[in-house]
Amino acid sequence: MRVLGTLRVHRFHYLMMLPGLVLAGMFVFYPIFAAMFYAMHDWSGFTAQKIFVGFGNFLDLFLDPIFWNAFGRSIVFLVGTVPLQMAISLVLAMVLNMQLLKLSTFFRTMIFLPVVTPVAVIGIVWTFLLSPFNGPVNGLLLDLGLVSQPIDFLGSTQTVMPSVVGVYVWKWLGITLIYWLAALQTVPDEVYDAARLDNCKGHRLAFYVVLPIIKPFALAILLIxxxxxxxxxxxxxxxTNGGPFFGSEVMExxxxxxxxxxxxxxxxxxxxAAAAGVLFGAVLLGLTALQALAARRTRMATAGTKA
Amino acid sequence: MSTFELSRRSFLTRASAAIATTAFGSGASIAQTVPAPLNNVPEGAKFRWIDSGDQKAVFFKKFFEKYGEARGIDIIYDPLPWNEIAKVVPLGVRNNTAHDVFVLPRNFSLADAVSQGWVQPYDEFIPNIEEWKKGFPSGAFLPGINEFDGKTYGLPFTSNKRYASHLLYNKAYMDAAGFDPEAKPLTHSEFREAARKITEAGQGRYFGFIIGGSQLNRWADVVRNIGRIGGASAGGDGILDADIDLRTGEYVFDSDEYIAAIELLLAMQSDRSMFPGFINLNAPQARAYMPQGAAGMILQGPWNIPSWESQNPDFDFGLSSAPVPDSGNQGKLTISQGGAKPNTISLWSGSENGAIAGEIFHYLGTLEGQIEWANVVGAGDPPIMPEAVAKADMSPRSKQILNLFNDQIRVGPNPLVRNGEMSKVVAAYVAPDVNFARTVQGLVAGQLSGVKEQMSELKDRYNSALDAAFAKAKADGANVDRSELVFANWNPDVDFGAADY
Structure with a gap:
């Protein structure tokens, strides 16, 4: 009765939620449940017959080295990009947050520009930039005498992942920068004034004053x-189309x-494939849960310190 | 020798133009006729057609525009790449929104499409269909391939007689290197030497050989066809039998001829004769570099001929066979009976526009339609009727390559013709992840080593996959075993006819 009462009181609010719920049901929840259903079947997608295999697909995945290699590459990609992206963008955000810097708006725009450029365009342009045939990156390396032969950045399993990681970090640096800038806006001016009075500046200001304040934001940025x-x-x-020879084949x-x-x-x-998707989704969910847990513990610790 | 300067901007501009033209039509003058009315076509009907485009799109876009206008119908034509077709067609059939006429995904046989209820016969939409079929060369319509239970489900209007890895080369570079492949096909050693000399003359501005190495099927096509010309009597062009010697039913991955083909590629790689960054080029990108003068040789298909001739009229290129062995006899290439499977079109079971499809199918199966098709599409997707090839207004190069195909290609046995239940094996077959094409790519790009060992392991993997497919098909009730892949009476040097089964 109490629930019904709440529903009646807030009926307008719930009504407003309905379109979002319907869309989420169609495009988020239904695909998730459909993927779980298909994951339990041996099905090509072409025929009407779906043979129920239970957890057979999952068991096969556990024994599939190509799957685990792809899984590993996704983790390598994650570990390779996120810390780099967060660290570089944090440094840039702190520099660009200085009000004395005259051209900060210009630099922010320049750094953000790749974010709004379509990914496919970025990918194609970078294949030309990194090409061993007249590619400007190789041209520069050759001109500087750093290499004697052009490097096939995307054609070798040794260099393909670092190259893609580099392009990814460059492409999405701007978005993390915006997150950090937003976080830095929360640091009150009084804190800077107080630090200045105490002659605290440079890396000491960053490490001992600013970073502890924006630490809770770091977890959210890390998760995103x-x-x-x-x-x-x-x-x-x-x-790379996942190549050469699976060299950049990540889970997707x-x-x-x-x-x-x-x-x-x-x-x-x-x-x-649906089983692989479900398994990968479960890992992502676990990762998110871990981070949420870490965020909660940080909040509690911060609250404890304040108390 | 022509000098060559390729700026990135000019490459991007020209490559984009070439790709756009390939996809959307060359704009060449096309004088297509509209077929006379055959059926009662409902005015205002909406008719949808999907295929893999390329040079076909040049023909169909113009044809549909004129035909739709004449018959008062709205025609939507969707030329899509194969990976999109593999998604769009099954999804359309499942959702009851399929195109009226479609090509099947490459990995789905017409036999399966019939059994799954994807398609309907079109016999009733073509008056006197048996008489009309007589205009096709023998073997075009075959039970188990495009006819089922006495009804016709697939239209084979283009010829299967072509291969996708013959030599196309820059004549100026080749002349300077001192070779004439049109006078005599290059042997493996000459091919390597020509690539080396062209690269040397290019001094970093152009290279001997280019391949779209990120497009995996290119590796399989090249090695398979060089191996076959070398004498490895691999089977037809189906998913199961392409690399099986159909006289013995055994895979030929570890044959001397296949290994020699891979070693030729490795030798050119160690000579640094291959275009830098080839591993990340797809086939259209690699093709686009040729008329720009960035490479001297490519092993590709006849569809480049009309495209280059219309887009790059100043590009002087020659055609020849893929490399032949240094010594010994040359083998023949093998194709299956019937028309080109990828171009075989069918009528969706849920379509209410059979009358329209029937008129168009009929037209494509007349000599008039075939000649007009050949006039536009040329050697890229040659018409199935030899008379149309003879009468068509094709370029000398197109005729030259079709003559080469006649000389090099023979019709081989098709296990599906002998036993229709083999389609269940095809449907159950899942190739190994590290498949033929990937293994060759890995060997040439340096991620794998030891050609013989790798090819031997590859053979084991394929045997396991094939055995698994047979087991699954048997479990599904099919009466099949691996002896279905053995045709002891097959002579790869002559056509395998209906009487030979």
Missing amino acids: SSVAALNVFPLIMSM IFIYRTAFAADDGSIPQLGY
Whole structure:
């Protein structure tokens, strides 16, 4: 009765939530449940027959080295990009947050420009920039005498992941920068004034005054950046197609290839790909839960310190 | 020798133009006729057609515009790449929103499409269809391939007689290197030497050989066809049998001929004769570099000929066979019976526009339609009727390559023709992740080593995958075993006819 009462009191608010709920149901919840359903079937996506295999696809995945390699590459990509992206953008944000810097708006715009450029365009342009045939990056390295032969950045398994990581960090640096700038806006001017009176500046100001204040934001930025770093399908497809020889095949490429793009003309495995998607989704969910837990503990610790 | 300066901007501009033209039409003058009315076509109907585009799109865009206007119907034509077709067509069928006419995804046989209820026969929409079929060359319509239970489900209007890795080369560079592949096909050693000399003359501005190395099928096509020309009698062009010697039913991945083909690529790589960054080029990008003068040779398909001739009329290029062995006899390339499977079109089971499809199908199966098709599409997707090839207004290069195909290609046995239940094996077949194409890519790009060992392991993987597919098909009730892949009476040097089954 109490629930009904609440519903009646807030009926207008719930009504306003309905369109969002319907859309989320159609485009978020339904695909999640559909993927779980398909993951339990041996199904190519072509035929009407779906053979129920229970957890068979998951068991096969656990024994599939190509899957684990792709999984590992996704984690390597995450670990390679997020700390770098967060650290560089934090330094840039602190510099650009200085009100004395005359051209800070210009620099912010320049750093943000790649964010609004379509990923596919970025990917294609960078393949030309990194090309060993007349590519400007190789041209520069050769002119500086740092290498004697052009480097095939995207054609070697040793260099392909660092190259893609570099392009990703460059592309999304601007968005993390905006997050940090927003966080820095929360530091009261009085804090800076007090620090100045105490002759606290430079790295001491950053480490002992500013960073502790914006620390709670770091967890949110870390979470957002981590989830984003696991969604790199368009960039990798446009730059390397997952190659050479699986060298940049992260989980999304693995799922796509298995579900739709068997490159030898053999039948796709939509059920198997769905299982990989569910498993990967579960890992992401776990990661998010861990970070939420860490955020909660940090908040509690901060509250404890204040008390 | 022509000098070559390729700026990034000019490359991007020209490559974009070439790709756009390939996708959306060359704009070449096309004088297509509209077929006479055959059926009662409902005025104002909306008719949808999907295929893989390329040079076909040049023909269909103009044809549909004129035909739609004449018959008062709205035609939507969607030329899409194969990976999109593999998603759009099954999804459309499942959701009851499929195109009226479609090509099947490459990994789905017409037999399966019929059994799954994707398609309907079009016999009733073509008056006197048996008479009309007589205009096609023998073997165009075959039970188990495009006919089922006496009904016709697939239209084979283009010829299967082509291969996707013949030599296209820059004549100026090749002349300077001292070779004439049109007079005599290059042997493996000559091919390597030509690539080396062109690269040397290029001094970093152009290179001997280019391949779209990120597009995996290019590696399989090149090695398979060089291996076959070298004498490895691999089977037809199906998913199962492309690399199986159909006389024995055994895979030929570890044959001397396949290994020699891979070693040729490795030798050119160690000579530094291959275009830098080839591993990240897809096929259209690699093709676009040729008319720009950035590479001297490419092993590709005939669809480049009309495209280059219309877009780059000043580009002087020659055609020849893929490399032949240094000594010994040359083998023949093998294709399956029937028209080109990728171009075989079918009528969706849910379509209410069979009358329209029937008129268009009929037209494409007349000599008039075939000649007009050949006039536009040229050697890229040659018409299935030899008479149309002879009468078509094709460029000398297009005719030259079709003559080469006639000389090099023979029709081989097709396990599906002998036993229609083999389609269940095709449907159950899942190739290994580290497949043929990837293995070659890995070897050439340096991620794998030891050609013989890798190819031997590859053979084991494929045997396991094939055995698994047979087991699954048997479990599904199919009466099949691996002896279905053995045609002991097959002579790869002559066509395998209906009487040979």
